[in-house]
Amino acid sequence: MTTGLGLAVLLLGGMVLAGSMGYLHVPPGEVLDIALSGFRGRTDGLDPVAVTVVREVRFPRIVTAVLVGGILALCGAVFQAILLNPLADPYTLGVSSGAAFGASLVIVLQIFGLVLPELYTVPVFAFLGAVSTLFVVLLLASGDRRLSSTSLILSGVIVAAILSAAIGLLKFLADEQVGIIIFWLMGSLSSASWKDVLLLAVVGAGGLAIVLGQAQPLNIMATGERTAVTLGVQTVRLRWLMLITCSLMTAVCVAVSGIIGFVGLIVPHLLRHSVGPDNRYLLPLCFLGGGLLLLAADTLTRAVLPAEVPIGVLTALIGGPVFCILFRKRQQEQGG
């Protein structure tokens, strides 16, 4: 409870602080005034340039970072619980490869001069790619009626491997313009808009409600299939519900921000370490913690570093070593 309150306060403070940071420095107090002015509908006495910068440029990006980070961490925790595998992340069922394939495909088609209606943008294709991959993976895995975690993970690996080869082919076809694909794959929050925020907020709120309603059944899944069934958990149904809910949430995130790794892996790990594995507390905390982590990383690349490093690269560069340390520490604690 205290951890949750602490994280929530940190997150709100972090959002204000992040709003003040950047090329144009706006004092945190003024950021708060600008934020509150949105509710009052009046901006008297505030610098109009600061109002525009904070409201139209920084806030959409900040809120997007928080929501994407929160959703990825939440989904990571759910995937780990459902697959009984601490190494699972929101991309385990090939959502990221599918999105990358969809995005690469449309980028290459555009390079070849195909003009698509405005509706069919890269994010839309990324989303479609992610969703269709998810269904192929589930179809492949559902040959096993109990939908075991081994079947799911293997199906994800197989499909991801095929898609990664296909993406390689697309990169080869893109030739000199391969940079566009690579840039998209590395993830970025720089083009976030209020439209993205709205989409993420709706999807995030719905998904969070569904997932939190199953927190105790997810705990019981940790005792294995046989015990879980005899405790009244409809394991197959629960797996389907969680996999589809979380993969769709992840697909929306990927469509908005590209592929951002490690948040979904590392946040559940860190929090499970400090507050224990009970999903009733862990899941909401993951949402807050993931939001905080991605906000910090995005603010770092946006306002602190001399050049904007793609966020996906940054999270992997920081998250990777942190994960190594955690991993070693756990090995020592458990004696190998």
Add this chain to the structure above:
Amino acid sequence: MWLADDVAFAYGRQTVLDGISLELQPGRCYGLLGPNGSGKTTLLDLFCRLQTPDRGTLAVQGRSLSAWPVPQLARVQALVPQEFLIRFRFTVREVVEMGRHPHLPRFGSLTADDHALVDSVMAELDIANLASRPVTELSGGEKQRVAVARALVQEPAGLLLDEATSNLDIYHSLTILDVIRKRVTRDGLTVLAALHDLNLAAWFCDELIFLSQGRVVAMGRVEEVLRPEIIGRVYGVEAMVREDDFSRALQVSYRLQEESR
């Protein structure tokens, strides 16, 4: 409590159970015996709805098993598996509390009565002092007591034991079975226990069911069916059965048959 009528089950083309018919009365303790691969675990899995039979019908408390919703079934029967495994570092108390899950509404939390029940069952199984320890750090005997506590907290009318004490030493095995046995006598709990140890079964059970190659070979009160010729037919060993004053149960000694030595 449990009923099976002409039940058959196969894994692929491998027949595991064939023509099983049983009627298990409430308040009795049944031992399910038979060599490895005779179908004991599969029969328990069928009663838990972990598998569906290829033929025949199963019923729990007079109601066809397929008509039971999984969450409701968990309020009347519980299972203790041979080895209690758990991922992630849940504490002993958290795991035991999971046993109340079938009785709680969604988003509902444990009431004072639930907590009192959890406390008393943990005390009964002597794990109260382990309450805040992660289950992953416990010894096999401690883990198994947690698993039994979790099942008893479910307040089932029927308890299925799948070799629940096979990996434990005699002391832990007897103490756990004693707690369960008391509930049979006192509360009318019905038990179906897959067992390996014939002497333990003779001490623990009222009735025995012998399975061999997926069929019921013999079934009845311990004194009626724990006989050398039946043990010989089921396990292929030479056996001698005598009354034992010390354990106040039948005692079986066995050796390999003369011609195969």
